[in-house]
Amino acid sequence: MNPDLERLMALQAADREILRIRQEIAALPKRISDVEAKLNSAHEAVEQAKARIKAGESARRKFEADIQAAQQKISKYRDQSLEVKTNEQYKALLAEIGFAEQSIRQTEDSILETMLESEEQEKRLRAAESELKTQSAFIEREKAEVRSRTEQDERELAEWSARRDGLRAQINPDVVSHYDRVARLRGTGVAEVRDGKCSACNVLLRPQELQEALAGSSVMTCSSCTRILVAVEMPPLPAPRHRPGTEASA
Ligand SMILES: [Zn+2]
DSSP states (O other): OOHHHHHHHHHHHHHHHHHHHHHHHHHHHHHHHHHHHHHHHHHHHHHHHHHHHHHHHHHHHHHHHHHHHHHHHHHHHHHHHTTOOSHHHHHHHHHHHHHHHHHHHHHHHHHHHHHHHHHHHHHHHHHHHHHHHHHHHHHHHHHHHHHHHHHHHHHHHHHHHHHHHHHHHHSOHHHHHHHHHHHHHHSOSEEEEETTEETTTOOBOOHHHHHHHHHTSSOEEOTTTOOEEEOSOOOOOOOSOOOTTSOSOO
16 A cells, blocks of 8 residues: 555544634633633622621611601600690691501511521521532632643643654655645545545545555545545554544544
8 A cells, every 4th residue: 555545544534623622722712711700790799688687687777767757756746636725736646656557567577588598698698608618628629620621631742743854754745735625625634445435535436546545555635635546444553642532543
């Protein structure tokens, strides 16, 4: 087999792995910003609950002052009622007392409402504080994890890049240029021949093309997609590093 064909397969595998690692490195900061967003929203929820609890307390103090004022009015009206001269004046004071008593009852209802609201906000505050604690602990772990993953990716990227550069230097420059052009256009520059077809675009090879491809003595391209055709299933060259669970070559 033409040695360039074997190197092209390895080059394509290296290019694919380089792309995967670059994409992973680019996506890693988002993991931190996601946790930061959760942390911020937990922080906001804590502040909001605290502000509502405070507002509830100040509303309650105002209501209590209103009740006190109404009670003072009532006792003043009662004193006045002892000294009134006419029945009309007496009735008017009784009406004022009734009005003040009614406003006390309404204010007491409002106090009850603010207390129920306070209980609700206390619950929210506890939940938000617990979420804040969880996310604060999580972000440190996540930052450390992202840092170490990035470092590992950078190391692997350097290794794959060196390997790719080495392969490119060994391949005929015209072939490399063709590979680059097609890869830029179509994502991949090499296609295997399977069942007499180009496995990338599925176009059948003419008998003579197939024969040539199977012989593998020269670099030939698919007449349809122009990818470089490789007819033999070749074991991939040993990878510089192999992360468990990932396929280093395609
Ligand atoms: Zn093709």
